[in-house]
Amino acid sequence: MMVKVKICGLKRVADAEMLNELRPDFAGFIFAPSKRQISLEQALQIRAALIDAIPAVGVFVNEPIENIVAIVESRAIQIVQLHGDEDNTYIEELGKRITLPIIKAVAVKDAADVKKEYAADILLYDTYQSGMAGGTGKTFNWDLLKEATHPFFLAGGLHAGNLEAAIQKVQPYAVDISSGVETDGVKDFEKIRAVMEIIGRSIK
Numbered sequence: 001m002m003v004k005v006k007i008c009g010l011k012r013v014a015d016a017e018m019l020n021e022l023r024p025d026f027a028g029f030i031f032a033p034s035k036r037q038i039s040l041e042q043a044l045q046i047r048a049a050l051i052d053a054i055p056a057v058g059v060f061v062n063e064p065i066e067n068i069v070a071i072v073e074s075r076a077i078q079i080v081q082l083h084g085d086e087d088n089t090y091i092e093e094l095g096k097r098i099t100l101p102i103i104k105a106v107a108v109k110d111a112a113d114v115k116k117e118y119a120a121d122i123l124l125y126d127t128y129q130s131g132m133a134g135g136t137g138k139t140f141n142w143d144l145l146k147e148a149t150h151p152f153f154l155a156g157g158l159h160a161g162n163l164e165a166a167i168q169k170v171q172p173y174a175v176d177i178s179s180g181v182e183t184d185g186v187k188d189f190e191k192i193r194a195v196m197e198i199i200g201r202s203i204k
Ligand SMILES: O=C(O)c1ccccc1NCC(=O)[C@H](O)[C@H](O)COP(=O)(O)O
Pocket: 008, 009, 028, 030, 032, 033, 034, 035, 036, 059, 061, 083, 126, 133, 134, 135, 136, 137, 138, 155, 156, 157, 158, 176, 177, 178, 179, 180
């Protein structure tokens, strides 16, 4: 089976047009403080430009549940990604309020982070960096993922130059890439194309 790809941090309608051509499996909208943060209005415009076959993942960091529910009701997103310190009580509460799938991101410092169970549909393992919730552009020690017992998204510092090695080593369900497909902070068609080519060659 081919590894799935999420291209995260879309900021422009032009980014959606790139994805429509290159066909990753998911697009990510950042609703948390970040250089990639977008407003609901921008998200609705980008969603409208994206083909239906690419679900938009809304990325939140410790967001009040009411705000996520409002964004879900606007139909700007089809999947929710929790990228902060959300615990199982929070995730279960959110799960009662929405019907969308929930991805829980885990910042990996050590093996205990990988062993922890969450009440989410799937986990996403990302690089831990103090003071940054995500989008670090840095990899982490993939050996720690030997402890993973369920399919997961791999994130953190991935790009066309290390993607093949990452897939071979950790066999993720999906890869999630942001900084590695940007040039000067803007999504770069050629970098996304290179990633999609590598994914096309990868068989799990
Ligand atoms: O990308 C951000 O700026 C960001 C900010 C705050 C929380 C989450 C964020 N990104 C979430 C993602 O899913 C990224 O794709 C993931 O962290 C990997 O980013 P990168 O290392 O830049 O490829």
